[in-house]
Amino acid sequence: TNSGITVHQTHPSRVLAGPGARHRVPGEVARLGAGRVLLVSTRSAKDAADDLAVRLGDRLAGRFGRAAAHTPVTVTAEAMEVVRESGADAVVAIGGGSAVGLAKAVSARTGVPQLVVPTTYAGSEVTPVLGETENGVKSTRRDQALVPGTVVYDPELTLTMPAGLTRTSALNALAHAVEALWAPDATAVSDAFATEACTGILDALPAVLARPDGLADRARLQQAAWLAGLCLGQTRMGLHHQLAHALGGTFDLPHAALHALLLPHVLAYNLPFAPKADARLRRITGDDPAAVVGRIARAHDGPTTLGALGVTWESLRAVAERVAAQPYPNPRPPEADALTRLLQAAW
Numbered sequence: 457t458n459s460g461i462t463v464h465q466t467h468p469s470r471v472l473a474g475p476g477a478r479h480r481v482p483g484e485v486a487r488l489g490a491g492r493v494l495l496v497s498t499r500s501a502k503d504a505a506d507d508l509a510v511r512l513g514d515r516l517a518g519r520f521g522r523a524a525a526h527t528p529v530t531v532t533a534e535a536m537e538v539v540r541e542s543g544a545d546a547v548v549a550i551g552g553g554s555a556v557g558l559a560k561a562v563s564a565r566t567g568v569p570q571l572v573v574p575t576t577y578a579g580s581e582v583t584p585v586l587g588e589t590e591n592g593v594k595s596t597r598r599d600q601a602l603v604p605g606t607v608v609y610d611p612e613l614t615l616t617m618p619a620g621l622t623r624t625s626a627l628n629a630l631a632h633a634v635e636a637l638w639a640p641d642a643t644a645v646s647d648a649f650a651t652e653a654c655t656g657i658l659d660a661l662p663a664v665l666a667r668p669d670g671l672a673d674r675a676r677l678q679q680a681a682w683l684a685g686l687c688l689g690q691t692r693m694g695l696h697h698q699l700a701h702a703l704g705g706t707f708d709l710p711h712a713a714l715h716a717l718l719l720p721h722v723l724a725y726n727l728p729f730a731p732k733a734d735a736r737l738r739r740i741t742g743d744d745p746a747a748v749v750g751r752i753a754r755a756h757d758g759p760t761t762l763g764a765l766g767v768t769w770e771s772l773r774a775v776a777e778r779v780a781a782q783p784y785p786n787p788r789p790p791e792a793d794a795l796t797r798l799l800q801a802a803w
């Protein structure tokens with residue numbers, strides 16, 4: 457971008473979206489030419505995974521139902537045993553970002569194709585990114601080969617999301633789109649995706665929370681989260697993701713809840729330095745974006761402060777110093793004193 461030349465890179469994937477799309481999974485597996493599927497899931501997706509297992513019939517070779525947050529390498533090692541025993545030639549994941557992360561980790565170790573069926577708004581299914589934890593340390597890598605080749609968005613699978621997860625996971629998606637708006641490597645395409653993602657999330661989320669079984673609004677929210685995931689895959693994330701990474705990794709915090717409570721504070725910190733993002737978000741919200749997002753975040757029925765998540769006040773300075781010292785793009789210089797005040801406000 458220093459030269460005025462923008463680079464837009466896309467990642468090949470085939471996406472099916474719509475109510476009942478999950479029933480197309482066996483056909484998509486056949487399309488891949490795979491005959492021995494490893495099915496991975498999280499506990500919450502057990503019913504949907506059981507149903508899929510029946511529909512896969514002879515093509516199902518093994519199951520692993522203990523996908524965990526932040527893709528611990530010890531859990532992946534257990535899943536790899538099932539891969540070896542079953543001779544899997546494809547991995548199908550159904551669940552939130554944890555299940556998708558495990559599919560990526562298995563595919564990275566074996567080269568087998570991935571077909572993923574996301575049940576939250578985390579967006580990992582369309583990114584070339586994998587974060588894995590070993591001995592409590594999270595490291596992230598980026599590789600085109602990590603992008604799942606097939607994604608199936610079925611809004612019916614999101615009907616079981618509790619109100620709290622719906623709210624926080626949608627704000628997690630909003631954070632991807634917001635950071636794409638102020639990213640230095642934003643392009644006309646990422647700006648369009650991010651603007652439409654923010655519009656869709658902020659429009660559909662209140663409707664979904666008012667009527668959680670409304671399938672049309674659920675579908676709208678899921679499609680906005682898809683766009684937000686593409687933003688995450690296409691641009692470099694800034695301060696918000698650095699803070700979430702540092703806090704989440706150090707204190708093992710719930711991913712979506714942490715993103716949700718941080719976002720209003722990062723908006724307030726960055727927007728005065730990010731005119732394009734500020735203008736677009738003001739147009740979408742018709743108000744001060746930080747205040748609007750703050751009202752949505754604070755209405756969460758779970759923890760809404762770092763203190764309530766168990767982070768100690770004394771640790772905030774060290775986190776701020778660590779995040780200030782990292783190299784990443786951000787519209788406002790991340791300065792340790794100011795970041796300490798940001799974290800204290802979130803505490």
Ligand code: NAD
Binds near residue numbers: 498500526552553614
């Ligand atoms: P998750 O997958 O851990 O799910 C959170 C909780 O919600 C779990 O208890 C899960 O069982 C439950 N759940 C999921 N879907 C549900 C549904 N439809 N109904 C009821 N309950 C449901 O969390 P997440 O927020 O989806 O994903 C977080 C993980 O994904 C983290 O490990 C994060 O690092 C990773 N992630 C990675 C990327 C990437 O691009 N690599 C992007 C976003 C998130």
